[in-house]
Amino acid sequence: MASSEVDQKFLGRLAKAIEPSNPLLSSMLFKILGLSINLAAQTVKARKQRKLDTTRTTQSLDLYFHIIWLAREGLIMLEQYVLPMVGDHGELKVLAYKLRASFYYIFVLFHNNPPVSTMGLSTSQGSDTTARPQTPPMPRLDKGKGVDRGEPAPPETPTPTRSSLQPTHPIEGGPVGPPPGFGPQAPEPAAAFLLPAVDYLPTAHQYFKEAESYADTLLWGSHSLRLSVKTEFAAFLYDCVHDREGSRRLARKTVAEVYDASEGMDDDMFNDACELVTVLGKMMKRGLGSNNTLRPSTPGASQGTTSQAGSAATIVPTAGMENPI
Template sequence: MASSEVDQKFLGKLGKQVEPNNALLASMLFKLLGLSINLAEHTAKARKQRKLDTSRATQSLELYFHIIWLAREGLIMLEQYVLPMVGDHGELKVLAFKLQASFYHIFVLFHNNPSVSSMGINTPIPGIPPIPRLDKGKGVERSDAASETGRSSVQPTHPMESGAVGPPPGFGPKIPEPPGAFLLPSVDYRPTAREYFRQAVALADSILWGSHSLRLSVKTEYAAFLYECEHDYEGSRKLAKDTIAEVYDASEGMDDDMFHDACELVTVLGKMMKRGLESENAPVGSSAPPVTMPVPAAVPTAGMDNFI
């Protein structure tokens, strides 16, 4: 998520490439690199906590605010300064579209309404009782039993005697906004994130070869989005399986660094391909064996340069 180590490598590499001809674009890429490293650390910490405490202003809530703020600022920089200048830079265009989807992925995980993740700020926390609702100007709501005991046996002769008068039409009690609404609107971000992921995948398929590490990064995060946010478990596993098959079918050579990254991403995709199946198929009291995936058989070719 906004971004992987592969994305961070390409942010630095592409920033150096465009710096001689476009200092502004290079500056934005380097800023996005720093922001992405910071954001990755915060999201990793949030994943360890698994659930943020929304009952009071604790450190976890501050962590949530920081994640949303970083993702929002990164998206602004990306859409205002990077996307308009990607031009014909193939790898940079794929990376920019992928980061756009990745920032929305963070919005879905941490700030979606309705909540779709255990890390979301709107997720109910088991064991924490709801805060009693206060009736402004009339004290705390009392139970029906208490109301019955205090009610007069004489029938009211005037509307005011029947109890408190409700507010006029259109002036009902205001629904409190969820925490973080001051940073970002509390809406459903899944359709937007889904569309940006599809655009990034289509662009990566049309520009990059099957074993390109940036292409694998796009599909790895899309598979994670399908599983965690869309709850399309079968679709996520199928995407991971198809991506691994595409790696094996690729015949292009890679340098050592890209080969290493591709091997790691294939291993991650292999685990995602089996995700959720171990608990369904394994007998009670047993654990499924770890998934080990063979690395792609591409061999670096002497003198071969990236064609993009």
Template sequence: MASSEVDQKFLGKLAKQVESNNALLASMLFKILGLSINLAEQTAKVRKQRRPDASRTTQSLELYFHIIWLSREGLIMLEQYVLPMVGDHGELKVLAFKLRASFYHVFVLFHNNPSISTIGINTPLPGIPQIPRLEKGKGVDRNDAIPETGRSSVQPTHPTEGGPVGPPPGFGPKLPEPVGAFLLPSVDYRPTAHEYFKQAVALADSLLWGSHSLRLSVKTEYAAFLYECLHDQEGSRRLAKDTIAEVYDASEGMDDDMFRDACELVTVLGNMTKRGLESNPTLPTGAPDPDPLATSKADTIPRTVPAAIPASGMENFI
């Protein structure tokens, strides 16, 4: 979410490349890099705290607030200073579009309304006792305390007669604001995040070759978004399988660093092709793997030459 190790590598590399020509853009990329590293650490903490301790509720909320604030600030820097200046820089453009979708991915997981994740800030924290609502000045319910024979003869006997008078429409009790609404509006961010992921994937398909690690990063997080946020398990598995196939079909070479990143991402994608199948009752025990590519070892990714040779039209524009 927000940035993987692959994204962070490209943020640093691209920031250095544009520093001599565009100091402002380089500065913003370095700031987003530092922010994304901090954000990755905070989200990792939350995922480890699947069941926060009731005695540490304040610390848990502060952690959630910090995650939302970091994502909001990163998105502001990205939209105001990076996206307008990416121009025809191929890798930088893909990275910027991917980071925008990734920040919204964080909003969906932690601050979506309705809540779709157990780690979200709108989800009640386990272990917190629920305080019953007290009726001021009434104590017990008097209707139950007075026996039927002792009721006054002037009390209404028809169900539609008498009773409390409610406030007119629009003047009822004010609903409490969702937690964290002071940082970010509490709305449904899924449609926006999904649209931005589709844009990032389309851009990566058009500008980067099949085994490019940044392209794999885009599709890996999109597959995670489909599974975790849209609950589209079949779509997530299909995307992971298709992405692995694209890697094996690619004929372009990779340098050592990109090759290692591609191996790691293919391993993650291979696990995603099986995600959710263990709980599927329609899958018979001992059934063959749904995709032979998913069981292949990551170190079998073809690498034709030791140096990176981009496809025609895929040269680095920076």
């Protein structure tokens, strides 16, 4: 997520390469690179916690704010200064569109409304007093005179009531509710002051499709940046869209395309591609049991999906292709 080590390598290379011709674009890429390194460390820390706790302000809530703020600032720099200037730069164009999808991926994970994962917060900051019933205060028996010793209060003179059943004035006749807009409302997420709490899932899904389309068009099958796009898209489908079979299908298809690729690459890109293929191989079996059957806890799994996923979960490479790249 915004971004992988492969994305960070390409950010540094491309920023250095275009520095003589476009210093502004180069400086923004370097800034996004620094922001992405910080953001990646924060998201890893949040994933280890698994659930952000609003009561632990210094450890959990501040981390939540920091992640949302970094993703928001990175998206602003990307959309205002990078996307309008990518032009015909193939790798830079794929990387820019992939980073935009990655930033929205973070919004969906941590700040989506309605929430789609357990990573984010769905209540307001700190303890929510609006969700707890307020206990009315006990009436004082001493009326402010002397000390209450638990003795029963003396009977009071009954107040005369109206004999008429109808109110004599329009404002009489019962309690008056609050004016429109001032009644009890659902609590907002704690970071609503940083970013509107809306549903970012459809937008993120569309941006991943655009990044995948550019990657398929502009990059060859075993290009490490293309594999980075596919890997994060498969993770998004699994974590946010909850399309587990779609995530495994994308991973299988990507690995098969790597087998068929015949383009050469340098040692560094080869090593990155090997690591990503290993990750994709694990994602092909993610959510499956040891016997390639869907786990019982998988929601919405059908018998047809179980047999189909189990039969296609393992790819047997063709002869001479024992090496996945």
